[in-house]
Structure formats: C-alpha cells, structure tokens
Amino acid sequence: MHKKVGGLAMSKLFFLSLFSTYIFLSAFSPESGVNPRPLYGYMPSWDSFAKDGSYYMGADQMAQALCYFALMYHRYWYLSLGFIAFDVLYYGPATLGGPIAGAVGALMFS
Numbered sequence: 001m002h003k004k005v006g007g008l009a010m011s012k013l014f015f016l017s018l019f020s021t022y023i024f025l026s027a028f029s030p031e032s033g034v035n036p037r038p039l040y041g042y043m044p045s046w047d048s049f050a051k052d053g054s055y056y057m058g059a060d061q062m063a064q065a066l067c068y069f070a071l072m073y074h075r076y077w078y079l080s081l082g083f084i085a086f087d088v089l090y091y092g093p094a095t096l097g098g099p100i101a102g103a104v105g106a107l108m109f110s
Contacts, residue, residue, distance in 0.1 A: 017065030024097035068102025
C-alpha cells in the first residue's frame with residue numbers, strides 16, 4: 001500500500017487510526033461498562049482484551065485500520081462490511097476506531 005498511495009498518505013492514515021483508536025477505546029473503556037460483546041463467550045479468545053475486562057491494548061484496532069483500508073481501497077466494500085459486523089459483534093463498539101479510520105482513509109485516498 002505504501003507504493004500505491006505514498007508515504008505521506010500512509011502517515012496520515014497512521015495518525016488517523018491512532019486518534020480514532022484512542023477516541024473509541026476511551027469512550028468504551030472497561031470502567032464505563034458500555035462495551036457489549038455478544039460473541040465473546042461463544043468463540044475462542046484471540047484478542048488483546050483482558051479476560052476480566054480490566055484493560056484494552058489497542059493493537060487490534062491499529063491492525064484493523066490497515067486491513068480495512070487495503071480492502072476498501074481495492075473496492076471490496078461488501079467483504080469489509082461483513083468483517084466489520086463480525087468485529088463489532090466480537091469486540092464490541094470499542095473496536096470501531098479501526099474500521100472507521102480504514103473507511104475514512106480509503107474514501108480520502110482512493
């Protein structure tokens with residue numbers, strides 16, 4: 001992606017995803033108690049969220065931003081919307097920082 005959109009655009013995407021991740025993880029922190037995760041108990045755990053809900057790391061959202069940016073940049077909108085729906089059901093609304101940053105980046109740079 002670096003060769004396709006350039007270094008400046010990827011730097012903007014990095015800071016956009018960092019800011020968006022910070023906003024959503026702050027709004028839906030474990031202390032707020034407003035991060036419902038419907039699929040969390042039914043599937044194996046592979047995320048960076050703590051089992052007891054005491055902390056969120058945010059690395060998943062940064063990776064999601066890059067993956068969704070690549071999918072949406074190459075016009076795989078329906079596939080990415082399905083993955084976003086699954087991620088929100090598994091991680092809860094705290095994960096929306098990555099998908100929103102990826103979508104905004106793809107809309108800006110494509």
